Amino acid sequence: MTFLDFFKPVPSMSADAVRRFLAENSPDSYNLIDVRQPKEYERGHLPGAQLIPLPDLNGRLNEIDRNKPTIVY
């Protein structure tokens, strides 16, 4: 990641748009990443979400398929 990556536009989706996206797309066609802490994930998470806490994200980018759209919360 370079300094310029901070300025790449990241589109955001409303919760309703995410709900529609998840309903209309096959689970293997996207990445759904929960970047909160494990305790927060434990209390409740979107079904199928992969837990990668924000502090670990940089070291675990290889777990995210770059060829698929990624939804992060």
Next chain:
Amino acid sequence: MEGGIKAWNGMVATGTFEAGMAFFAPATDIREIVAVAWSMEEGSRRFYQRAGELLRSDPETVEIFRQLTEAEDAHKHSLLASYEHLTGRRADPTICIQKMGMAEEGIMEGGIPVKEALVWLQDREITEILDLAMGLEINAYDLYLKMGRRMEAEESGRIFAELAREEQHHLERLGQLLDSRL
């Protein structure tokens, strides 16, 4: 997602990332993975069957639990069919489960012990049972989605993806029923 989890006005799964998948940890091959999934489906089938028996006074609920009981049976059959397709051999999950030391436990899809769930069912309101059933299904959906991604073999991944789709459908049915009872 704008607003993060707080903006998500929908059902959530609970438990640690590995929680449900831990039940599959002792499985060393597709035969044992299928056997664990099969035993979970059997656990849920027993739960829905008993819930249907206890709620006899509500025909619509009885009918949905009857359909869910049949659906869990259908899942068991499709798991066996997938196994036979993958290996070219007939499957006997009960023997496999016994060998893995899981026969006595009897767990449902959400990882809840069947025995405890059957005791819990006594004297419960319909809405409480539907709440638990939805919790069960959302965690099963979560588990199967994650197992589907974890499986390296495309075909075994597809088994879990198909189960996940079915659980999503069950959730919708239960949610509609719960809405009509609130």
